[in-house]
Amino acid sequence: MNTSLFLGKQALPKFSKCNITKTLHKRFFAxxxxxxxxxxxLFRFESKRQREAVGRxxxxxxKYEGPPEESTLMMNKYLSTPYDCAKHLGEIVANRSxxxxxxxxxxxxxxxxxxxxxxxQLLHYNIPQPAAVNKTYWRSCSFLLGAVIxxxxxxxxxxxxxxxxxxxxxxxxFIYDAQLSLDNWMPTETELRVLSAEMVKFCRxxxxxxxxxxxxxFALLVFKNNPHKTxxxxxIAASNKGRVTLFKVGHHIDISRGPMITNxxxxxRITIANVFKLNTDIPGGPIYRFQGVSLPYSIVLNHVAYSIxxxxxxxxxxxxxxxxxxxxxxxxxxxxHAVA
Amino acid sequence: xxxxxxxxLVSKLKIKVNPRLRKFRNAEGPLGRLKKLRKTVxxxxxxxxxxxxxxxxDEARMYAERLISEAIRYGDCHKTTMELAxxxxxxxxxxxxxxxxxxxxxxxxxxxxxxxxxxxxxYPGPMHKKAVLELRGNPYPSLLPDMISNxxxxxxxxxxxxxxxxRAQKYAEIAAKIESAENQxxxxxxxxxxxxxxxxxxxxxxxxxxxxxxISESSEINKVQDDKK
Numbered sequence: 001m002n003t004s005l006f007l008g009k010q011a012l013p014k015f016s017k018c019n020i021t022k023t024l025h026k027r028f029f030a031x032x033x034x035x036x037x038x039x040x041x042l043f044r045f046e047s048k049r050q051r052e053a054v055g056r057x058x059x060x061x062x063k064y065e066g067p068p069e070e071s072t073l074m075m076n077k078y079l080s081t082p083y084d085c086a087k088h089l090g091e092i093v094a095n096r097s098x099x100x101x102x103x104x105x106x107x108x109x110x111x112x113x114x115x116x117x118x119x120x121q122l123l124h125y126n127i128p129q130p131a132a133v134n135k136t137y138w139r140s141c142s143f144l145l146g147a148v149i150x151x152x153x154x155x156x157x158x159x160x161x162x163x164x165x166x167x168x169x170x171x172x173x174f175i176y177d178a179q180l181s182l183d184n185w186m187p188t189e190t191e192l193r194v195l196s197a198e199m200v201k202f203c204r205x206x207x208x209x210x211x212x213x214x215x216x217x218f219a220l221l222v223f224k225n226n227p228h229k230t231x232x233x234x235x236i237a238a239s240n241k242g243r244v245t246l247f248k249v250g251h252h253i254d255i256s257r258g259p260m261i262t263n264x265x266x267x268x269r270i271t272i273a274n275v276f277k278l279n280t281d282i283p284g285g286p287i288y289r290f291q292g293v294s295l296p297y298s299i300v301l302n303h304v305a306y307s308i309x310x311x312x313x314x315x316x317x318x319x320x321x322x323x324x325x326x327x328x329x330x331x332x333x334x335x336x337h338a339v340a
Numbered sequence: 341x342x343x344x345x346x347x348x349l350v351s352k353l354k355i356k357v358n359p360r361l362r363k364f365r366n367a368e369g370p371l372g373r374l375k376k377l378r379k380t381v382x383x384x385x386x387x388x389x390x391x392x393x394x395x396x397x398d399e400a401r402m403y404a405e406r407l408i409s410e411a412i413r414y415g416d417c418h419k420t421t422m423e424l425a426x427x428x429x430x431x432x433x434x435x436x437x438x439x440x441x442x443x444x445x446x447x448x449x450x451x452x453x454x455x456x457x458x459x460x461x462x463y464p465g466p467m468h469k470k471a472v473l474e475l476r477g478n479p480y481p482s483l484l485p486d487m488i489s490n491x492x493x494x495x496x497x498x499x500x501x502x503x504x505x506x507r508a509q510k511y512a513e514i515a516a517k518i519e520s521a522e523n524q525x526x527x528x529x530x531x532x533x534x535x536x537x538x539x540x541x542x543x544x545x546x547x548x549x550x551x552x553x554x555i556s557e558s559s560e561i562n563k564v565q566d567d568k569k
Contacts, residue, residue, distance in 0.1 A: 126485060126493065134494045169494060170501045293498070299487065301495050309495075312502045 005182075006152050006194050032151065036251040039222050043248050047212050054078045063119035064089060075114060082120055083110040083262060089122075096298065097122035098261045099136045107132055109211040109259035125266075125296045138167035140209065140260040141174040141294050145199065145272070147252035149178050149290055152198045157181055161254070162228045162287060165319040173273060173291040173313035177322050179228070181285050187275045195272040199292070202250070203264040210248045211258060219244040222253060227284065229255060268297035269306060273313035281324045291317055351409040354452040355401060362399050377403055380473075382430045384454070385437060388478035391459055394469035401454050401473055403428060408453045411443050445477050452476070457483055 058077040062085055064070060073085050082100035086093045100108040101121040108120070123133045142164040153159050158181035165175060187195075214222075216237035223229035236255065237244050247256050249264060272292040280287050293313040295301060301309075366372040380400035383390050390397075407428050414421040416439040425435045446453045459470040472483060487493060491500060 126487070126490075128490060128492070130490075130492055130494065134492075134497065137494065169497050172498060172501055172505075295495055299493065299495050305495075305499060308502050309498050312498075312505065 005154060005157060005185075005191065006198070032251045035225055036150065036253075039253045040248060040251040042218075042222050043210075043212060043246065043253055046214055046218060047210070050212070051079065060114060060117045062114060062117065065119055065121050068093070078113045078115060081111050081113050082108055082122065085120060086110070086122055093122060095263075095265075096124040098125060098133050098266060098296075099123050099259050101132075107136065107259050109209075110262040111208060112211045112213075112259070125298050134169045135167050136259055137261055137266070137294075137296060138169050138174050139164075139256065139258075141267070141270075141292065142167060142176050143209075143247060143254055143256055143260060144203065144249060144264060144267070145174060145176040145290055145292055146178070146254055147249055148195065148199045148202055148272075149176060150252055151202070152195065153180070158285070160226055160228060160284070162282070162322055163232065164256075165322075168319065171317050171319060172309065172315075173293050173317050175317050175319055176290045177278065177287050178290065179282070179285050179287050182288075183286065184277065185275070185288065192272055192274065195290075196270060196292070199270050199272060203267040203270065205250065206263060206265040207250045208263050209260045211260070212246045212248070213243050214246055216242055216244055219246065219255065222246065223255075228282070266296055268295050268299065269301070270294040271310050271313065273310055274315075276316050278321050280321055282322065283324070287322065289317065289321075351406070351413050353402065353405045353409065354450075355405055355454070357402055358398070362395050364396075364399070378428055378430060381407065381428050382434060384473055384475065385429060385434050385442070386431065389472065389474035389480055391470060391472045394458070394471040397456055397471035397473040401456055404454055404473075404475075405452060408438070408442055408446055411438050412447050415439070415443075442475070449476070 054077075057079065059074050060077045060080075062073045062075050062080075064073060064085060068090065071089070073088055075085060082097070082102075083094065085100075086097050097110060099122075100110055101123055102108045102114070102118050104119065104121070108114075110122075114120075123130070125133055125137070127133065146161050146164065150159060150161060158179075160179040162177040162179055164177065167174065216233055219233050219237070220230060223233065232255070233244060240257075244255055245258050246253055247258060247260055270292065271294070272290060274291050276289045276291070278287045278289050291313055293309050295306070364373040364376055366376070368375065376396070377400045380390070380392065380396055381404045384400065384404050407424060410421050410424055416422065422435075425438055426432075429435050429438065442453075453476055455474050455476055457472045457474075459472045461468060461470045474480075474483075487495070490496065
């Protein structure tokens with residue numbers, strides 16, 4: 001096996017600088033599949049429709065608690081997001097805030113419109129009790145890993161994303177389970193490095209992570225080509241009043257109960273450490289578990305300590321292995337209750 | 341050729357020394373340059389942390405390092421060193437501070453005696469780069485954020501879990517070793533009744549000791565975390 005599984009790597013001729021730049025340039029835009037583009041177009045239409053359905057704009061009063069100073073902001077109901085509030089408070093606050101805490105209890109995605117007058121806190125990675133932020137970060141890493149898996153394989157490898165389990169930072173790695181049309185694929189060091197580099201490149205595009213709450217029919221329309229997600233959507237919707245929360249980054253869309261971090265620029269060091277084949281009864285091909293480890297950009301760790309984390313992430317993560325039956329409600333990629 | 345070993349003549353500094361000195365052009369020429377730097381070195385010894393323009397900080401740092409290392413090397417009974425201190429420290433009470441406070445503080449250091457950070461420049465404002473120059477071991481709170489003591493931060497959570505897993509693995513190995521030793525002991529006792537039980541017991545003890553040694557050696561992760569501090 002060599003790196004030729006991945007897009008664009010085979011096309012790189014040696015010793016010709018001109019060709020390399022051309023290929024890379026092409027590669028940068030070509031790796032988004034037609035299906036992803038359609039999905040993101042649907043997402044865009046739906047979010048536009050929801051924005052227009054707001055109608056008459058009402059004002060809400062948002063109390064901000066925290067540095068640099070407490071303030072009260074007049075925002076628009078169903079339109080303004082915590083990120084809009086953060087922009088009023090300054091660039092530093094806007095760039096570092098990972099997730100908002102509404103009324104001191106509900107974690108709120110930074111790009112999700114606020115629904116009523118409330119008080120918000122903006123959480124970032126270096127706070128005294130960052131457990132919620134860490135979990136959000138880990139979930140977002142899984143989500144972004146899914147985006148990378150979706151984009152980076154060549155057309156002759158059929159990729160169907162399955163799901164990712166509830167984020168658990170203590171397990172040492174974030175996970176995405178995906179179905180590949182490859183039998184007994186054992187990734188080499190080079191392939192893992194290419195995957196990591198793809199993820200780094202993807203995150204350097206600084207895409208915001210958007211959020212949209214839709215009904216089950218629309219979600220089924222978006223994921224009509226993915227048998228796993230199609231199967232998961234009804235049970236997710238049933239436990240969430242018929243609604244499904246979608247997240248979008250770049251052209252990639254996924255289901256998750258959220259919340260996610262604000263922007264892909266928050267990711268600092270990223271390693272995709274290992275890929276395991278799982279024993280499951282899911283039809284249509286083997287399921288592979290992609291594992292990685294990552295740290296936010298604001299946390300700098302020396303390479304020796306980071307290599308310890310990398311080595312740990314190489315071991316199989318003991319999280320629940322997906323099966324044909326039993327979409328468990330502990331599963332984080334499914335909506336359980338509206339915390340997003 | 342008999343060439344002098346330079347490191348025996350001049351103390352080796354633990355910072356990067358610029359190959360070319362900055363001129364700091366002024367009416368008095370090179371002496372004026374030294375006078376400027378003298379002000380900065382004096383201020384550094386006096387206040388222990390100063391914020392100033394980057395070139396001046398970088399240049400003065402070399403002289404401050406040299407002064408302290410000479411003071412540590414020769415002590416206060418050396419005429420040349422005392423003259424050096426007299427030149428670089430404009431306020432004479434600081435000569436006492438140099439020999440009585442800074443020398444004891446720094447004599448066991450194997451890193452540089454000063455620390456320099458790039459500081460943000462005011463915006464809008466003059467375009468000069470700014471720096472903060474400080475003596476190590478100063479009484480002020482650290483300028484860098486504390487990423488170690490809060491064990492809830494994501495990297496600390498990951499490192500702590502890695503440490504736990506490593507420990508568990510090592511204990512499992514030790515347990516396996518002891519078990520195999522016990523099995524051997526039982527096996528030997530069954531087959532050969534000639535071997536004295538005491539000998540076997542001692543050999544088993546030594547095995548256990550080996551295993552304990554291996555775990556004390558293997559607290560790598562601990563060390564790494566300490567290094568990080």
